[in-house]
């Protein structure tokens with residue numbers, strides 16, 4: 334079978350369930366296209382990966398898909414369906430029409446402390462949840478935070494996440510993520526704790542939101558590494574004393590002196606104007622097993638069977654989750670009429 338016909342078969346499988354429109358994002362070995370789920374009419378984002386382009390990145394994709402199957406949270410982009418053919422892997426994801434937080438910051442130059450606090454509380458909520466599930470994200474940056482239709486943030490791209498077998502207190506060695514947001518211990522190749530490295534990245538992100546530029550920056554990679562390892566940066570004059578203090582507590586070179594995510598949740602700066610800690614529990618827990626109603630198979634025998642359904646991330650999962658999403662948005666919960 335010629336390659337192009339095999340490749341076309343891969344895309345045909347996708348088109349059984351989704352209309353596919355323009356490219357809305359691309360990076361590395363994948364591109365993301367806008368799509369529409371035919372059965373429910375709901376818009377989705379479809380991450381398209383050609384296996385022959387993936388090469389040694391294929392394990393990263395598998396890591397991310399497994400992670401996404403265990404993560405369901407109001408500030409984490411939802412995975413609806415995975416379609417794998419001989420040539421492609423398609424990840425059908427929650428659609429976030431506001432695009433990247435990165436572009437939002439650039440468009441506004443920098444954000445006010447009040448607006449930053451709204452976004453930062455959502456980031457802390459997502460990270461506390463991800464850590465509670467035993468994962469470290471390891472690539473936190475404004476490009477990996479999308480804005481949904483209600484101006485809420487959604488964390489994306491778990492391709493570099495880690496779930497140490499012994500739990501998050503176990504040390505990691507892999508150096509990964511984007512240098513400007515990477516913690517000193519990570520870029521120095523030391524053994525590090527994923528959640529502690531994530532807090533450093535959150536500090537760099539908080540600085541970028543409040544200032545509109547990076548605390549550690551240099552075109553030369555080695556010069557950048559030296560600045561991060563030294564941990565010295567200037568606070569612009571418009572930062573409040575509360576912001577300066579919080580940044581200092583997060584951008585501690587020694588990870589043991591750094592704030593934890595849990596300490597962030599009720600930090601005075603985070604609580605200001607809200608007077609309540611960040612809610613990090615998931616409002617949409619992922620039931621790994623959906624309990625079907627018990628059936629009495631045979632009155633005489635009165636055999637009760639519990640049919641449990643596991644998420645297969647197939648068309649059924651996508652249809653169920655997209656109908657649930659429609660219901661949560663107050664839209665009529667019905668399938669689109671046959672064309």
Ligand SMILES: COc1cc(O)cc(Nc2ccc(C(=O)Nc3ccc4c(c3)C[NH2+]CC4)cc2)c1
Pocket residue numbers: 357358365377378380397401409410411412426427428429430431432433479488489490491492
């Ligand atoms: C877990 O979620 C993931 C994981 C992953 O590996 C990648 C993604 N990538 C996405 C990228 C973009 C979008 C998205 O919806 N982008 C989008 C949608 C609409 C518009 C834009 C971007 C930008 N211009 C305005 C219109 C969704 C997921 C997620």
